[in-house]
Amino acid sequence: MSVKDYLLGRYPGDENKYFIGRMMEYLNRCERNKQRVFTDFLHPLQVKIATELARSQSSVQLGFHGGFEDAxxxxxxxxxxxxxxxxxxxxVEILKITDRGWGRTLSHRDFLGALLGIGINREKVGDLLVRERVCFAAVHRDIAGFVETNLERAGRSSVTVERVAGEDLQIAPKYSEMRITVASPRLDSVVGSVFGLSRAKSAGLINSEKVKVNWDVCNRTDAALQQGDIVSVGGKGKFKVGEFAGTTKKGRSIMVIKLYK
Structure with missing residues (x-):
């Protein structure tokens, strides 16, 4: 079985089919021309697919950058x-978008909607980090100037846009840290412990495909989570699995969880 056929079977759906085909073209172009080929911004599932694809070809390697630490x-x-x-x-360019209005504080959705509203494709935009009345946006260099010139409003507020050096930014992560103890790092156990749900309720969310692990729907209640995994639960929130901090006297695993705000 070819790696393309494997990936198409592993990641079904028209969107994934198109993406896999596009990444195959990039990989082949890199191998054929012996030169770098950059993609647009990828979400975590696409990062995973691209990584699996690159591993199939020893003459090509893959690098990633999102403009921010832990993007x-x-x-x-x-x-x-x-x-x-x-x-x-x-x-990659980092844009500082400042809210000059005096109304309600703008949200991630407001800033993203403003960018899409001036005709920017989502693939040209990376993470948006919103702090008080400022949004730091990672964008593709080829649209940075257009955004600087044309983005004037977000929500009902006027905004200003300027480029900043990403390496000079020191932005605190927007999550709260908690520790949980579980019998094992099973998905249903961890989800239940993080959100205060019974095992039955967390299993119900998983079985109804409302839980994603690293951007991929996971319907296995016994899936073992690992450090670095990002879990999103529909209607509840999102968290990242931190370090495994040992065991209790009763042999339960202690896990550090970073719960996104």
Missing amino acids: ERRMAVFLPEWDSVKPEEFP
């Missing part, structure tokens, strides 16, 4: 095995 949406680059790439070589 979820990241740009990928296919490059020859002998090449290397630095973060500043990715075509």
Whole structure:
């Protein structure tokens, strides 16, 4: 079975089919021309698919950068095995969008909607980090100037836009940290413990495909979570699995959980 057929079977759906085909084109172009090929911003499931694809070809490697530390949406680059790439070589710009209004505080949805509203494709936009009345947006370099010139409003507020150096930003993560103890790192156990649900209720959410692990729907209640996994639960929230901090005297696992606000 070819890697393309495997990926199409593993990740069904028209959107994934189109994405896999596009990544195959990028990989083949890199191998054929022996030069770097950059993608637009990818969400975590696409990052996973691209990584699996790149592993199938020893002459091509893959790099990622999202503009921020621990970025979820990241740009990928296919490059020859002998090449290397630095973060500043990715075509990523950080825009500081400042709310100049005096009304309600703008949300992530407001800022994203404003960008899409001036004709920007979602794939050209990475993570948006909203702090008080400022949004730091990672965008593709080829649309940064357009956004600076044309983005004037978000929600009902006027905004200003300027480019900033991503490496100079020190933005605190927007999550609360908690520790839980579970018999094992099963998905249903962890989801139940994080959100205060019974095992039956957390299993019901999983079975009804309302739970995603690393952006991929997971309907296995016994799926074992690992450090770094990102879990989103419809109607409840999203968290990241931190370190495994040992065991209790009764042998239960202690897990550090980062719950996104």
